[in-house]
Amino acid sequence: xxxxxxxxxRTFRVFELYRRLGIVSVTTTRFKENLLKMxxxxxxxxxxxxxxxxxxxxxxxxxxxxxxxxxHQGGRLIDYDQYPFKEIQRINPxxxxxxxxxxVEWLALVDSLEAGVDxxxxxxxxxxxxxxxxxxxxxxxxxxxxG
Numbered sequence: 001x002x003x004x005x006x007x008x009x010r011t012f013r014v015f016e017l018y019r020r021l022g023i024v025s026v027t028t029t030r031f032k033e034n035l036l037k038m039x040x041x042x043x044x045x046x047x048x049x050x051x052x053x054x055x056x057x058x059x060x061x062x063x064x065x066x067x068x069x070x071x072h073q074g075g076r077l078i079d080y081d082q083y084p085f086k087e088i089q090r091i092n093p094x095x096x097x098x099x100x101x102x103x104v105e106w107l108a109l110v111d112s113l114e115a116g117v118d119x120x121x122x123x124x125x126x127x128x129x130x131x132x133x134x135x136x137x138x139x140x141x142x143x144x145x146x147g
Contacts, residue, residue, distance in 0.1 A: 001136040002034065002044040005127045008051065008113055015048070015113050024057065025066070025101040031126035035063050035100055038128070045131065045139045046109075052116030055109030056143050063102040108143035117142050 004024055008015045018024060024046065028035060038044065038059050046054040110116060119138055131139065140146075 001131045001139075002038055002042060003124075003129050003131050003135070003139075004035075004044050004046055005124070006046055006048045006054070007127070008048040015054070019106065019109055022060070022104055022106065023101055024104050025099050026063075026127035027098050028100060028127055029098050031128075032100070034126055034128040034130060035102075038062060038102065043107075044104075044128075045136075045143075048113060048116060049121075051113045052118045053139060053142065054113070054116050056107045056139065056145050057104040057109075058107060059102060060105050061103035063100040066099040066101055069101045108145055 004026060006015070006018070006024060006026070007013060008018075013025065024044075026035060039062055040059050042059045043056060044059065045056050048054055119142055120135075
């Protein structure tokens with residue numbers, strides 16, 4: 001099982017939006033190896049610095065750079081200018097290549113950032129890491145997911 005540090009904030013990584021759209025994103029330039037290894041059906045635990053563990057999801061589509069990501073709603077492709085974070089890319093042109101987005105299915109998720117579960121901190125430079133068996137079991141138990 002993987003762990004992703006979403007590092008949510010109120011600017012462009014808005015937890016409620018990610019929850020509603022079924023996506024996760026991370027900014028990475030050097031540390032992409034674990035992120036790019038994730039494939040459909042892989043499980044991950046979602047963490048946010050300062051909030052704790054937020055839930056468990058399953059990968060639906062592998063991560064893609066924001067500039068290449070396609071978003072659909074009701075089977076129709078959403079116009080690129082209407083994507084979340086589009087304004088951030090106008091301000092920071094590198095965003096399209098540094099922010100990776102992945103479609104996910106949420107299996108268990110807290111209602112808000114404030115409801116994050118304290119099971120220890122995510123202490124890793126890479127925004128995506130592989131959990132050891134003990135960490136995986138602890139997180140699965142905390143979110144009532146059968147392993």
